[in-house]
Amino acid sequence: MYAFLWVLYVAGFEKAQHMNLQELWVDDGRAPDCFRVTMSIKRFATLHRVLRHLTGTKNVYNLALIRKIFEEFINTKCSNYQVGEYVTIDEMLEAFHDCCKFCQYIADKPAKNGIMFYALVDANIFYATSRVVKCLVTPVMNTGRNITMDNNFTSVGLAEQLLRDHRLTIIGTLHKNKSEIPSLFLGTKRGPIHSSMFSLGEKCLLVS
Numbered sequence: 647m648y649a650f651l652w653v654l655y656v657a658g659f660e661k662a663q664h665m666n667l668q669e670l671w672v673d674d675g676r677a678p679d680c681f682r683v684t685m686s687i688k689r690f691a692t693l694h695r696v697l698r699h700l701t702g703t704k705n706v707y708n709l710a711l712i713r714k715i716f717e718e719f720i721n722t723k724c725s726n727y728q729v730g731e732y733v734t735i736d737e738m739l740e741a742f743h744d745c746c747k748f749c750q751y752i753a754d755k756p757a758k759n760g761i762m763f764y765a766l767v768d769a770n771i772f773y774a775t776s777r778v779v780k781c782l783v784t785p786v787m788n789t790g791r792n793i794t795m796d797n798n799f800t801s802v803g804l805a806e807q808l809l810r811d812h813r814l815t816i817i818g819t820l821h822k823n824k825s826e827i828p829s830l831f832l833g834t835k836r837g838p839i840h841s842s843m844f845s846l847g848e849k850c851l852l853v854s
Contacts, residue, residue: 650693657681665677667691724785729786730768731791732769732792732794733769733786733793734766734795735764735767735795736767738763739757739760739763742759749761750762766786769794783808788814789813790813790815792814792816792817793814793815797818797821802850806849828845830843831845831852
């Protein structure tokens with residue numbers, strides 16, 4: 647099973663998710679030799695078929711059957727890598743076109759079909775540490791770092807809480823329907839070119 651997981655990891659590293667399975671085991675130089683020397687294509691296909699069936703069964707936690715391995719993988723990342731001064735929280739749609747009950751379709755994403763992951767990413771070298779949403783900032787709590795977010799996560803309340811409780815600052819965009827945005831800031835698309843409006847609070851700065 648460790649060999650099977652290693653093959654999957656290498657396939658992802660080689661960006662081979664769109665290749666046909668047969669293409670990964672060819673011996674004409676088009677595919678790395680590591681796949682063929684690790685296991686046969688028949689063995690890989692059997693393990694893949696069984697795991698696909700198991701992950702399709704009903705369970706409260708979607709990754710329950712591989713939770714231990716998944717959490718060990720995440721913990722190993724966290725213990726062996728220290729993120730830089732600036733980090734970003736964002737979601738990633740990992741391309742996946744097989745049968746899976748928690749696959750999503752998002753038309754404006756490059757992959758369109760896949761599994762949604764939430765990640766804490768080093769803004770300098772783009773190293774991602776996947777975490778469930780409520781634990782995203784756990785590795786950098788009380789470190790004084792700055793986190794960049796998109797409008798799916800940003801709110802004034804969240805910014806104040808992270809600063810107050812975890813000594814973290816954020817930079818992010820806001821949905822225009824957020825109640826924290828002053829009415830004066832709305833409908834400014836026809837303002838002068840290169841002009842900006844600022845609102846300064848006790849701990850927050852808003853710019854349009």
